[in-house]
Amino acid sequence: MTSTSLPASDNLGSRRYLASLQADSNAAPNQHLLPLTATVTATDHLAIGGCDVVALVEQFGSPLYILDDHTLRTACRQYQQSFERFYPGQALVLYASKAWSCLALCAIVAAEGLGVDVVSAGELMTAIEAGVNAEKIYFHGNNKAYAELELALEVGCRVVVDNWLELKTLGEMATHQGKVVPILVRITPGIECHTHEYIRTGHLDSKFGFDPDQIESVFEFLATQPQLHCLGVHAHIGSQIFELNPHVDLGGVMAGWLVTAQRYGLTLTELDVGGGLGIRYTESDDPPSIEAWVKAVCDSVIAACQAEQIPLPRLLCEPGRSLIGPACVTAYRVGSQKEVPGLRTYVAVDGGMSDNPRPITYQSVYRALVANRMSEPLTETVTLAGKHCESGDILIQSAPLPALRAEDVVTIAATGAYNYSMASNYNRVPRPAAVLVKDGEAHLIIRRETLQDLLRQDCLPETLSRPFESP
Numbered sequence: 001m002t003s004t005s006l007p008a009s010d011n012l013g014s015r016r017y018l019a020s021l022q023a024d025s026n027a028a029p030n031q032h033l034l035p036l037t038a039t040v041t042a043t044d045h046l047a048i049g050g051c052d053v054v055a056l057v058e059q060f061g062s063p064l065y066i067l068d069d070h071t072l073r074t075a076c077r078q079y080q081q082s083f084e085r086f087y088p089g090q091a092l093v094l095y096a097s098k099a100w101s102c103l104a105l106c107a108i109v110a111a112e113g114l115g116v117d118v119v120s121a122g123e124l125m126t127a128i129e130a131g132v133n134a135e136k137i138y139f140h141g142n143n144k145a146y147a148e149l150e151l152a153l154e155v156g157c158r159v160v161v162d163n164w165l166e167l168k169t170l171g172e173m174a175t176h177q178g179k180v181v182p183i184l185v186r187i188t189p190g191i192e193c194h195t196h197e198y199i200r201t202g203h204l205d206s207k208f209g210f211d212p213d214q215i216e217s218v219f220e221f222l223a224t225q226p227q228l229h230c231l232g233v234h235a236h237i238g239s240q241i242f243e244l245n246p247h248v249d250l251g252g253v254m255a256g257w258l259v260t261a262q263r264y265g266l267t268l269t270e271l272d273v274g275g276g277l278g279i280r281y282t283e284s285d286d287p288p289s290i291e292a293w294v295k296a297v298c299d300s301v302i303a304a305c306q307a308e309q310i311p312l313p314r315l316l317c318e319p320g321r322s323l324i325g326p327a328c329v330t331a332y333r334v335g336s337q338k339e340v341p342g343l344r345t346y347v348a349v350d351g352g353m354s355d356n357p358r359p360i361t362y363q364s365v366y367r368a369l370v371a372n373r374m375s376e377p378l379t380e381t382v383t384l385a386g387k388h389c390e391s392g393d394i395l396i397q398s399a400p401l402p403a404l405r406a407e408d409v410v411t412i413a414a415t416g417a418y419n420y421s422m423a424s425n426y427n428r429v430p431r432p433a434a435v436l437v438k439d440g441e442a443h444l445i446i447r448r449e450t451l452q453d454l455l456r457q458d459c460l461p462e463t464l465s466r467p468f469e470s471p
Contacts (some may be wrong), residue, residue: 013376013402014369015040028289029075030279030322033367033413034329035068037437046371046411049437052112053331053371054409056435056442062333062409063351065420065434067445069108072416075290076112079319082294087198087302089312094138095321096275097123099417104436104445105324106130117318119156121148128155138184138272138316140234142208153179160184160234160272162209167221167228174227182229184272185210185218189235189253191246210234215257219264232270232313233257239321240278242287244296247273251300255308262310272316273297279325281414282367290322321417326414330356330432331371334408335387345382347404352386354426355394356412356419360392371409376402384410388427420446428454 029036039047046053049068057064076093083091084113094117096448101123106116107130115136116127137157141148144159144166152159153173161167161183174181186209210218222230235254237246254271261268278287288296297317305312332349339345360362368384370376378400384391393410404410423431430449435442 006179013374013378015044015047015374027328028078030277030287030292032071032326033280033283035071035327037068037070038075039396040374044152044372044374044454046369046423048329050440051437051442053329053411057331057333057371057409058436059442060433060444062331063349063355063432064331065328065355065415065432065446066331066386066442067105067324067328067416067434067436069436069438072105072108072324073112075319075323075327076109079294079317079323080113080182082291083298083315085291086295086298087312087315090314092314092316093135094136094260094272094316094318096318097127098421099320099324100328100419100421101126102132102420102434102446104443106132110136117320121145121151121352124148124151124157138318140186149173153171153177153181158182158184158231160186162186166465167218168264171225171228180227180229180381182231184232184234185222185230186234186236186404187212187215189237189250191237191249191253195203207275209234215260216264219261219266223264223266230261230268231262231267232268232272232316234272234274234316236274236276236318238276241276242278242285244288244293247276247293247297248300250388251297252304255301255310257305258305258310258313259308269313270316271301271313272318273301275318275320275322277319277322279322279414279417282365287322290319293322325417328419329411329413330415330419330461331409331411334404334406334410336406337404345380346385347382347399347401347410348385348387349395349410349433350387351429352388352395353390354386354388354424354429355432356395356415357422357424358418360394361422366396366412366414368396368401368410368412370402371411373402373408379403388429391427425449425454431452 027424035048037049041047041052048066079093092115094115098119106127108131116132117138118124118127119140134156138160139152139157140160142162188206188209188211222228250273258268277293301315330349335348337347353360380401380403381398384396384399386395433448434446436445
C-alpha cells in the first residue's frame with residue numbers, strides 16, 4: 001500500500017491538522033494523538049499499522065476499536081528502558097489492566113516483560129488465561145470479595161491489601177490453608193494533584209487505602225502474622241496527571257513508610273508508586289514524556305532512600321492509560337445530521353456513550369478526523385453526537401471537520417484507555433469489535449457482540465412465557 005507519513009504531509013485538512021499536532025516523530029507515544037504508525041494512503045485514507053481504516057470498517061463493521069501493536073510495544077519498551085537507565089536497583093512495570101483488559105493485551109504486555117495490575121477476579125483470570133506469570137500479577141481493590149481472595153491464593157498472585165477487613169480476612173484464610181501470602185499494603189499518601197476529582201486517589205478523602213495515621217498499627221499487626229509476607233507498600237495519587245512534582249513528593253513519603261516498618265521488625269523490599277501519567281487527547285495537552293516521568297520517580301526514590309540511609313527497594317509502577325491510550329483509535333460511520341440555526345450542527349455516528357463513556361462521565365475532550373477524506377479542508381465545526389437516547393450522549397462538543405456526509409468514516413484518536421473497559425449495553429446496543437493491526441494485517445481480538453449475546457443472560461420465568469389474556 002502506497003502511503004505518506006502524517007508528519008511529512010503538507011496537504012490541507014485532517015492530514016495537515018494532525019501532522020501539526022504530532023510533528024515530533026521522536027516524542028513518546030503518550031505525546032502523540034494518533035498511533036505511531038498512522039499514515040495517509042494514496043487514496044487519501046487514514047491507515048494504522050499498515051491497514052486502511054476505511055477497509056477495516058468495511059470488513060469488521062463499526063464502531064470499531066483499532067489497536068496498533070507497534071505503539072503499544074513501543075510504550076512498554078520506553079518504560080522498561082527508562083527504568084534501566086535511571087534506576088540502579090530492580091524495577092518492574094505493571095500494566096494497569098483496568099484501562100483495558102482482554103487476552104490479547106495481557107499477552108502483548110507479558111511478552112514485553114511487564115507484569116499486570118488487576119482489580120477483580122475477571123481481570124485476574126484474563127491475565128492468567130493470557131499466560132501472565134502469577135508472581136507478576138498484583139491484585140488491587142478496595143472491597144475484594146471472599147471468593148476473589150480465594151482465587152488470589154489459588155493462583156499465587158500478590159495481593160495489595162487495602163483495608164483492615166481484608167487484612168484480617170486474608171490472615172485467617174492463609175492460616176487455614178497453611179499458606180504464606182505475599183502482600184503489599186496500600187496507604188493513602190495525602191498528595192493532591194490537578195486532575196478530575198473522580199480520578200484523584202492520593203488525597204486523604206479517598207475510598208482507597210489505609211490512612212497514614214494507621215501505618216504503625218498495620219505494621220504492628222503484620223509483625224504478628226507470619227502467614228502474611230509483607231513485601232512492600234503501594235500508593236497511587238491519581239490519573240491523567242501532567243505534573244511531575246506530586247510524583248517527586250511521593251518518593252519521600254513512601255521511603256518514610258519503609259523506615260517505619262523497620263521499627264516493627266519488617267524488612268520491606270518493594271515500593272509501588274502506582275501510575276497516573278497523562279496522555280495527549282487534544283493539541284492543548286502537554287504531558288511529560290514516559291522517560292521524563294520515570295526519571296522524576298527514580299530520582300525521587302533514590303534521593304529519599306539515600307536520605308533515610310536504606311537500601312533501594314524493588315521499584316514498581318502501574319501505567320495504564322499511557323501504555324494503551326494512544327495505541328488505539330475508534331472508527332464510526334456518520335449517520336443523520338441536524339442543524340439548529342444560529343447554534344450548532346449535530347452530526348450523529350453509530351456509536352457513542354456505550355463505547356466511550358468518558359465524555360459524559362468526566363467531560364473528557366477528544367479530537368476526530370474523517371478517515372476517508374484526509375486532505376479535505378476543515379471547514380465545519382460540528383457537535384459529534386452519539387446514537388443513544390440520552391441528551392448528554394455527545395462525543396465531541398466542537399469538532400473541526402470537513403463537511404460531513406452519511407457513511408463517512410469518522411475516527412476518534414486516543415481511545416485505548418477506559419473506552420472498551422467502561423463500555424456498556426445502554427439501549428441494548430451490542431459492544432463493538434476490536435482488531436489488532438500490525439504490518440498491514442488485522443487480527444480480531446474481541447468479537448462484536450450480537451443481538452443474541454444481549455439476550456443470553458436473560459431469564460423469562462414460565463409464568464411470563466404464556467400468552468397474556470385480557471381480563
